[in-house]
Amino acid sequence: MNRIRLFSTTTSLCRAGYSTVEPVHHLVPIRKSALKPGYKELLIPKDDIRSVGYKPKNIQHDRVNDYYENQLKSDLMLRLYEHDSETVIGSKLRPWETDSPYKLYRRARKPKGFYRPQKDIKPVTFKNVPELTSISINLYSKEALEESWVNISTRLQIAQITNAKPKRIYNKSNVLPWKVRQGKPCGCKVELVEEDMTQFLSTLTELVLPRIRTFKGISKKSGDKNGNITFGLNPDDIKFFPEIENFQDLYPNLFGFHITFKTSARTDDQARLLLSSLGLPFN
């Protein structure tokens, strides 16, 4: 057999047989550049002090959380206690009957009165006392659609107020009369948890809301039926935040935003009770 491969010969002719199994290394891409030793630091979990992304926790006394844990939790449990109450089962998808063979593989019908299945409402016990899980801030500015530099000011305003870096939000659809174009930056959002959340909450209830003259309280109609309550602040109200108030000449244009209190409460009534205990008024 000719051992020297020539252009005139083919490889299959040189071999005794050939594999019918496709070679695996062609199918599974491995990014070897991500395995290089320089990236080893990034594998350290972020709560380890050796990690690059380490952020110290418990650096100050969290009085809102302490107040909730020591005082409000048992109060709320007592207020929301209902004797001999049972789980209220939310409306679920309705499967078809089995009387006809045509109904055999049909998709289940939508729940009555809703588009998607609803969660059950369990009675409040010591295990599921409602608590504030996060505060979500959403700022949409029309001005940013016309002048793109405006979005820098919106993000800086939110970053100053909340001590967290906001994310940009983008338009999702095209609406010509509003100058809305898909993919255009139009504001920012941020999700506050733990210490940032309680700090923002206490600033809001103690320094900002009491000084807004027109503020009559959060509307009782607000809520998404799942225990999340939203209200908005006008551009005029923003100047009461101490971070803005003392440097008003640095912020020539202020922007209003929406604040959503996300709670673990199952109904809006429970969420309202929780927020009223934390010092937020309702009308």
Add this chain to the structure above:
Amino acid sequence: MFKQFVRFKSISNTNASTQKVVNQLSALSASRKQPKLIKLSAQDLIKHQTIQNAWKLYSDKLARENRKMLKEQYESIYNAMEELKQFPELFEAAKDDVKAPFPLEMRIPTDFPPNQPWIYNYEK
């Protein structure tokens, strides 16, 4: 007398309002704001981890105690209601859930409360 030699004086073409936006952007960006990674010796690292573990144990213990207390409170509420079933009038009265929110005068405690903590002649 030493005078620093300056080849070019940097001239910015930006006007004041543009400069303001540039400043805002630089305040927002992360460059030069990330604190340096602390280089701990092996001993310091062990110290740090020991403190962290101790704090974790302590806060776990507190949480466990709180949970236990809450459970006992719940059970006592339940037992009280069960006992009240002997007196239907009282039981019905106790079952009424009050929809009123918490009073707005209830404040989150502070480290430095005001000198006059309670207004005696308070009128709404």
